Amino acid sequence: AGQNLFYYEETDSTNTQAKRLGEEGAAHGTLVVAGQQNAGKGRRGKSWSSPPGSSIYMSILLRPELPPDKAPMLTLVMAYAAALAILEQEDIGVKIKWPNDLVLNKKKICGILTEMSAEVDYINYVVIGIGINANTESFPEELSETATSLRLESGESVCRARLIAGVMERFEQCYEEFVRAGDLSPFAAGYNDILVNCGREVRILEPGRERNGISAGIDNGGRLLVEYEDGTTEAVFAGEVSVRGI
Ligand code: BTN
Numbered sequence: 001a002g003q004n005l006f007y008y009e010e011t012d013s014t015n016t017q018a019k020r021l022g023e024e025g026a027a028h029g030t031l032v033v034a035g036q037q038n039a040g041k042g043r044r045g046k047s048w049s050s051p052p053g054s055s056i057y058m059s060i061l062l063r064p065e066l067p068p069d070k071a072p073m074l075t076l077v078m079a080y081a082a083a084l085a086i087l088e089q090e091d092i093g094v095k096i097k098w099p100n101d102l103v104l105n106k107k108k109i110c111g112i113l114t115e116m117s118a119e120v121d122y123i124n125y126v127v128i129g130i131g132i133n134a135n136t137e138s139f140p141e142e143l144s145e146t147a148t149s150l151r152l153e154s155g156e157s158v159c160r161a162r163l164i165a166g167v168m169e170r171f172e173q174c175y176e177e178f179v180r181a182g183d184l185s186p187f188a189a190g191y192n193d194i195l196v197n198c199g200r201e202v203r204i205l206e207p208g209r210e211r212n213g214i215s216a217g218i219d220n221g222g223r224l225l226v227e228y229e230d231g232t233t234e235a236v237f238a239g240e241v242s243v244r245g246i
Contacts (some may be wrong), residue, residue, distance in 0.1 A: 004030040010041040010052070014059040015115055021061060022117065022125040028063040033164060040131065043113055054136045054151075056160050059129040060171070064179065068118040071126050072237075073184055073222045074175075075100045075114040078128050080191050081174045082110055085166035086132075087194075092154050095196040098224050100213075102132075103196055107148035109133050117189060130167070134158040156176035185220040192217035202226060204236055 004027055011017045012030040016039070021030055034057045040050035050057055060076070079100035086094045086102070095108075097103045102110035110132045117124040133149035135157050144209075150158045179185040184191065194196055197215040204211050204226060213226035216233070223235035 006030070006032045007034070008032070009035045013037050013041050013048075013129070014057050014111055015041055015127050017061040018061045018127040018129070018210050019115060019117070019125075022127065026061055028061070029062040029232060031058060031168065032061070033058040037038055041129070042111060046208050048111065049140055050131070051136075054134060056130070056132040056134050056164060058164060059127050060168075062126045062128065062175075064123055064126060066123060066179065066182075067121065068116065068123050070182070071114065071116050071118070071123060072099075073178065074126060074128060076184060076218070076222045077174050077178050077187075078112050078114075078130060078171060078190065079110075080187055081171035082112075082130060082132065082167050083194055084174075085163060085170045086110075086150070088170075089163055090150050090154055090156075090158065092150060095194050096191065098195060098197050098218065099222065104148055104153050108146055109148055109150060109153075125141070132163065132167075134160050136164065154183075173189055181221040184218065184222050188218055188220050197224065204234075 008013050011034045014037065016035045018032045019143065024037045028055040035085055036052035038049035040048035042048040054118060076099055079096050083094055083102055086092065092104060094102050094104050100112040101108050113129045114126060137148035139147045149209055174187060189238040195217055198217045200215055201212055202215045211228060213228040216227055219225055223237055225233055225235055227233045
């Protein structure tokens with residue numbers, strides 16, 4: 001991955017730019033990196049604060065030969081790969097918050113947004129965008145309670161180029177294992193080891209009802225296993241519900 005690298009000092013959103021390149025036929029593995037975004041996107045239609053000079057904003061374009069229903073698992077592959085790279089390079093105990101946020105001391109340090117262009121039975125391309133709060137020293141007031149950066153937590157500044165390379169190297173490895181296995185079985189156990197939800201109470205919000213349970217981690221399909229008080233266990237799909245409680 002990352003053989004074709006596009007760097008922009010400024011763009012609207014690396015995801016949007018990667019999708020444009022995807023429409024123009026860019027190859028599997030194309031990587032888009034930006035120094036700042038003026039229309040950074042978060043999940044659920046939110047914006048992603050993307051000031052210049054401090055953070056990592058990047059998106060990878062993939063053309064996986066997989067059925068479209070496997071694409072959501074790619075987001076978990078990226079979360080796991082990014083967590084491994086951060087754990088290797090920074091002296092910081094980052095954790096995954098299911099399905100794909102990276103957190104530290106209950107504050108968010110990294111977010112992932114996956115977008116896909118697909119027909120019923122095949123994927124045209126997938127764009128996985130990742131934003132890592134690397135050297136951010138302060139956040140807008142509305143984020144200050146919920147966001148932090150590697151720099152703020154470790155007191156040391158992060159070499160962004162080295163971390164980008166580390167994330168991509170790990171992702172390439174994990175991606176290949178994932179495609180070979182067809183599911184997350186090669187690293188479900190490793191993912192669960194650093195999953196902040198594991199063994200903790202989670203609140204599952206579904207339209208019209210709300211239930212509390214204890215999370216037992218993910219299964220090989222990336223679903224969160226939740227044990228309820230009545231002894232039943234349910235596998236919850238990403239996107240169907242939100243998980244609160246941490
Ligand atoms: C989230 O947690 O809400 C997802 C945030 C994803 C942010 C990254 S930054 C690089 C890429 N380009 C975007 O516009 N969004 C993603």
